[in-house]
């Protein structure tokens with residue numbers, strides 16, 4: 001089950017769904033996203049990860065032939081009132097310790113009984129979500145797995161437990177499955193896009209290659225004298241004569257304004273540094289390491305030359321957030 005929510009983590013929903021043409025299903029957070037996939041002619045199963053929120057949503061989910069997660073009593077009430085022709089594969093979501101979505105595990109037996117009795121539920125499946133699978137200490141993850149074990153034992157049907165970090169670690173037993181008895185669905189997101197879900201392991205360590213190259217070009221170069229200041233507020237002040245380049249990307253494209261002077265950025269494949277505040281449409285780069293850079297030179301903000309995770313760390317966030325926030329106006333070129 002490929003996670004393509006949030007515009008496929010910023011990579012382009014329809015383009016990625018088309019590229020992932022051999023996955024068994026696609027998962028999104030909103031019915032709007034499911035509609036975009038159906039409008040593009042994609043016929044594979046689509047899972048609504050948060051289910052539906054009202055009666056109109058249920059009709060829409062039915063028209064779009066979506067599978068749905070059911071995580072709260074209000075959603076069961078909606079399923080009870082569903083029109084006679086509505087028929088869903090339902091993923092019963094249990095909360096094994098994350099305390100975000102899902103029913104208490106203790107209610108599993110009675111929920112499964114009520115859901116299996118509904119005519120709008122053609123098949124019942126089971127899922128939970130791990131809160132700490134990316135942490136080097138596996139204690140919390142093991143607790144969640146242990147909580148799920150008796151339920152998996154009692155359940156007859158397809159199940160789904162693991163996100164990217166759970167799938168990629170080999171130090172925890174039973175993290176993906178109750179193997180053998182169950183058909184097991186795995187739910188990779190970030191790893192599909194070639195980013196590491198772990199703090200202490202890079203994508204390269206994991207054998208992943210980033211799918212996104214966030215790139216632009218230089219549109220101007222400029223010679224600075226000592227004391228010259230760069231950009232809004234003049235945050236950067238030249239201490240010696242130097243050359244800078246102005247690149248056509250800014251916070252309006254999803255390159256964060258909060259990035260400090262010195263943030264790495266690649267020009268013609270050579271590591272350079274950001275200077276001055278990022279503007280809406282532009283940013284400035286110290287061209288000292290790349291003497292022959294000129295208007296038209298290639299600039300990479302993150303991608304195969306510079307991991308998004310590195311930039312994310314400079315901001316105190318994760319690669320997930322950076323790639324997801326790449327703006328709509330940025331051209332997606334699929335190679």
Ligand SMILES: *Cc1c(COP(=O)(O)O)cnc(C)c1O
Pocket residue numbers: 003049129162163164165187188189190191197
């Ligand atoms: C987003 C999401 C995933 C994928 O998580 P990654 O860490 O990106 O692999 C899996 N399951 C659920 C329920 C999600 O919302």
